[in-house]
Amino acid sequence: KEDFVGHQVLRISVADEAQVQTVTELEDLEHLQLDFWRGPARPGFPIDVRVPFSSIQAVKVFLEAHGIRYRIMIEDVQSLLDEEQEQMLASQS
Amino acid sequence: RARSTSTFNYDTYHTLEEIYDFMDLLVAENPQLVSKLQIGNSYEGRPIYVLKFSTGGSNRPAIWIDTGIHSREWITQASGVWFAKKITEDYGQDAAFTAILDNMDIFLEIVTNPDGFAYTHSKNRLWRKTRSLTSGSFCVGVDANRNWDAGFGMSGASSSPCSETYHGKSANSEVEVKSVVDFVNDHGNIKAFLSIHSYSQLLLYPYGYKTESPSDKDELDQVAKSAVAALSSLYGTEYKYGSIITTIYQASGGSIDWTYNQGIKYSFTFELRDTGRYGFLLPASQIIPTAQETWLALLTIMEHTLNNPY
Numbered sequence: 001k002e003d004f005v006g007h008q009v010l011r012i013s014v015a016d017e018a019q020v021q022t023v024t025e026l027e028d029l030e031h032l033q034l035d036f037w038r039g040p041a042r043p044g045f046p047i048d049v050r051v052p053f054s055s056i057q058a059v060k061v062f063l064e065a066h067g068i069r070y071r072i073m074i075e076d077v078q079s080l081l082d083e084e085q086e087q088m089l090a091s092q093s
Numbered sequence: 094r095a096r097s098t099s100t101f102n103y104d105t106y107h108t109l110e111e112i113y114d115f116m117d118l119l120v121a122e123n124p125q126l127v128s129k130l131q132i133g134n135s136y137e138g139r140p141i142y143v144l145k146f147s148t149g150g151s152n153r154p155a156i157w158i159d160t161g162i163h164s165r166e167w168i169t170q171a172s173g174v175w176f177a178k179k180i181t182e183d184y185g186q187d188a189a190f191t192a193i194l195d196n197m198d199i200f201l202e203i204v205t206n207p208d209g210f211a212y213t214h215s216k217n218r219l220w221r222k223t224r225s226l227t228s229g230s231f232c233v234g235v236d237a238n239r240n241w242d243a244g245f246g247m248s249g250a251s252s253s254p255c256s257e258t259y260h261g262k263s264a265n266s267e268v269e270v271k272s273v274v275d276f277v278n279d280h281g282n283i284k285a286f287l288s289i290h291s292y293s294q295l296l297l298y299p300y301g302y303k304t305e306s307p308s309d310k311d312e313l314d315q316v317a318k319s320a321v322a323a324l325s326s327l328y329g330t331e332y333k334y335g336s337i338i339t340t341i342y343q344a345s346g347g348s349i350d351w352t353y354n355q356g357i358k359y360s361f362t363f364e365l366r367d368t369g370r371y372g373f374l375l376p377a378s379q380i381i382p383t384a385q386e387t388w389l390a391l392l393t394i395m396e397h398t399l400n401n402p403y
Binding site for chain 2: 001002004009011030035036037038039040041042045046048050073074077080081083084087088091092
């Protein structure tokens with residue numbers, strides 16, 4: 001089973017079209033293995049992206065270097081998944 | 094496993110097998126109202142089921158509702174299960190809904206992407222696409238909501254098999270899509286097509302692949318406005334509404350663009366909760382409230398469809 005320990009979901013707030021474009025370019029960097037939960041759309045439309053642990057530092061530095069605001073929406077994806085599994089098992093029992 | 098749909102646990106997420114068992118229970122408990130149709134088999138050979146809710150007649154005007162085309166959007170399949178039970182509970186009890194089902198049929202496809210859904214339970218909870226293999230690529234799966242024959246392959250989908258929005262080799266290449274296309278074409282009398290996704294709390298209408306407004310834009314916008322108001326009235330959940338391309342972004346090969354182009358006027362896509370705390374990992378405690386509020390919007394659209402025959 002795929003493990004998401006250390007993966008974070010960032011909510012990125014883009015202020016203008018240039019920033020939308022900048023984040024869109026991130027999407028093409030396959031080595032970062034980003035998973036856009038809400039893709040780049042338009043200014044004012046939040047972008048949610050799951051970032052593997054190995055890419056987190058690079059992505060945050062990139063966003064900060066470009067003055068693009070973000071917050072951490074999910075600190076650790078795996079812990080939410082574990083909660084979900086526990087809940088399902090509890091309800092089955 | 095639940096022995097009846099009354100003991101079935103609606104406020105937890107379920108596996109594919111549990112949902113398929115639920116369908117059989119619901120049919121067995123309501124043989125006069127509910128039947129289970131198999132419209133095809135998935136790429137990996139799983140049956141694709143649609144529940145038909147009908148009070149008689151032949152080839153009546155119908156409403157189509159599907160959930161789970163993107164497998165990781167678990168709140169949608171869970172809501173679909175709740176809708177199925179709600180239909181059997183409210184028919185004969187709620188006057189407005191009874192009028193709908195006395196005159197129209199409802200088709201509900203709860204697990205539109207069974208292979209992807211099974212994979213979210215077994216290997217990767219965040220899997221979105223189908224599980225079809227693409228020759229010449231080690232990447233798996235197609236985004237089933239970029240595979241319809243409406244602006245297929247245009248901007249708003251990816252030609253890379255490794256992308257989450259890969260449109261596939263050709264329109265309807267995914268059997269999960271082709272099965273629905275064939276069903277809609279064979280039925281020929283579907284008047285509303287409602288496809289349910291998550292997340293970001295939006296109610297969308299065509300188009301996604303082009304900026305041109307649908308000819309029924311004003312009416313669709315009005316219906317969406319009313320539906321969103323009904324949804325918000327329960328728990329205050331805020332939705333935006335509008336056409337796909339103006340509200341979020343360009344997306345080509347989408348289901349409701351194809352159904353609208355087939356003449357199914359009331360074609361809508363829902364994006365259910367969440368607003369930005371849990372994303373696709375919405376806690377199970379929010380399943381029932383999400384399904385309840387969404388149902389009010391569905392009712393609004395179904396009533397409008399009933400009262401505005403075309």
